Amino acid sequence: MEVAAKDEREKLATSPSRPKVAVVYARPETVLEDIARAMHLAEYQQYLPPAAPTLLKINISWQHYYPACSTTPWQLEGVIKTLLDDGYKDLIPAQNGTVVVDSYEGEINNKHKVVLDKYDLKSVHLDVPPVPWVPYKPKGEMLVLDKVFPEGITIPEMFPGKNIIQLPTVKTHVFTTITGAMKNAFGGLLNRKRHWTHSVIHETLVDLLTIQREIHPGIFAVTDGTFAGDGPGPRAMRWHAKNLILASADQVAIDAVAAKVMGFDPMSIKFIRLAHERGLGCGDMSQIEVVGEDISEVNWHFTGTQSTFASRGQKLIYWGPLKPLEHFLLRTPLVPLAYLASNLYHNDYWLRFVGRGRIKEAMKTDWGRLFQGY
Helix, strand or coil, X not given: CXXXXXXXHHHXXXXXXXXXXXXXXXXXXXXXXXXXXXXXXXXXXXXXXXXXXXXEEECCCCCCCCCCXXXXXXXXXXXXXXXXXXXXCCEEEEECCCCCCXXXXXXXXXXXXXXXXXXCCCCEECCCCCCCEXXXXXXXXXXCHHHHCCXXXXXECCCCCCXXXXXXXXXXXXXXXXXXXXXXXXXXXXXXXXXXXXXXXXXXXXXXXXXXHHHCCCEEEEEEEEEEEECCCCCCCEEEEEXXXXXXXXXXXXXXXXXXXXXXXXXXXXXXXXXXXXCCCCCCXXXXXEEEXXXXXXXXXXXXXXXXXXXXXXXXXXXXXXHHHHHHHXXXXXXXXXXXXXXHHHHHHHHHHHHHHHHHXXXXXXXXXXXXXX
């Protein structure tokens, strides 16, 4: 099946030497059309065979709504509507299975379920069980996953042979500087032990892209930057209304463009550089064709260097003086204590005393009013 996926992708995606990333400025009143325009500018139909089922990999970084944190309802609806209008029939929304975020609660609070109900679609939640996960032996060389999981790599049984569209947001991240299309696969292709990879997160994202290219006949991404997040993401961020939609079949290039507009040198971000060097996509802005808007002078001056109380503790374990205790703290019965600490900080402290005030302000914007209208 992996060989068939590769053959179909090569037949459809006879792309030019320069990868294409579409950049479109969106307005709340026209956002569904704006998303369709971005997808068509990026020529998505060249990369997604219409005969194959298409997974919509939704991002829920928090079960609570917070601007720029998770896939927006208009992002999800715009992609669904465009696919249906263009004749794609078999659409499968997919939600993370995770230990720190309740995806069932999250799809309600983030207004995903109301969109899916409108189009008579239902999410698959990638929990183990009920979704079967099966062993997978990658054809390409792995940087770290075969070492992190010496007992074998597993993936959702339903993934091979299906197209996938990643639906991330434009935001910074405490571990990877930015998070986007490549990081969005983290919650789809890794099970509940995915935290074992945090100390080698950049290499992990490259390995996951290698696997994606083997198992999916078509890969695409639509990134939402209508609200964008700066600071200690993916949750405790400062939101900014930036009105941007990105679309591309090149997962590395779309992350590079997102990094560029946020104010970072894409090739200074390790997972982008490693993926570029391994030929999995293009991270060099001079080699990327940006269509739609001119972003050559765009720089939001995001920082992406801050940490929360919770992430500072994690960094001490992954890369600091507590590294010798990593196995003891994160791979033994003690690990639920780490989940508890994260939930106490984010849900009981930060959201209550910081986040809710910021959400209230966001709801006064045009995008906030659109969110409330779903």
